[in-house]
């Protein structure tokens with residue numbers, strides 16, 4: 001949590017899209033920006049890139065309000081996936097309220113997925129957080145490609161952890177909203193447990209999620 005000011009009735013939450021280089025984190029944000037209604041969100045800030053590679057971060061902000069008047073800003077960030085940008089990844093991960101791990105479904109990328117997941121675990125611990133406790137969802141992106149890891153294999157690996165796993169193609173634009181919704185739900189549960197969003201602010205899970213994930217009438221979703 002970036003800030004919570006009870007007197008000013010403001011809360012800022014931070015969600016982070018993490019994962020190996022080129023897995024499609026920036027493309028996820030671009031799609032969310034395209035697919036979600038522009039009411040309730042700000043513009044997409046894609047910070048300078050070198051050959052389309054993120055070198056700092058991307059940011060897409062959303063705005064919600066609870067019946068109590070509490071205003072919640074949700075900042076969705078991507079990290080740069082390239083190994084050399086580890087310092088930036090740590091900085092972006094600082095005080096995160098939820099993480100979507102974007103894996104690359106291609107068979108030859110699986111070692112990169114594993115290394116990046118271990119890097120997430122290490123960096124969370126570096127910034128004083130625990131991968132067992134932070135709201136976390138996993139997306140296997142690039143399902144449109146050939147030579148991808150089979151879905152049953154993926155589910156077999158992750159099922160014992162209880163972490164939600166979603167299939168997606170950011171290129172084709174499916175699975176993106178579902179991933180964001182799943183992350184929103186997990187994040188709500190964790191924030192509600194600590195800050196009584198429902199009891200003190202009248203903000204239900206359904207209302208939190210529907211305010212955050214407002215689908216554009218024309219997008220066909």
Ligand SMILES: Nc1nc2c(ncn2[C@@H]2O[C@H](COP(=O)(O)OP(=O)(O)OP(=O)(O)O)[C@@H](O)[C@H]2O)c(=O)[nH]1
Nearest residue numbers: 021022023024025026027054080081142169170171
């Ligand atoms: N085929 C296919 N390509 C994708 C998909 N999602 C992203 N890409 C492509 O993969 C490349 C990398 O996508 P980015 O979104 O820039 O990846 P990133 O995870 O932000 O990469 P870094 O910023 O370097 O960490 C781009 O050429 C995308 O068009 C997908 O679902 N399918």
Ligand SMILES: [Mg+2]
Nearest residue numbers: 025026053054
């Ligand atoms: Mg990127």
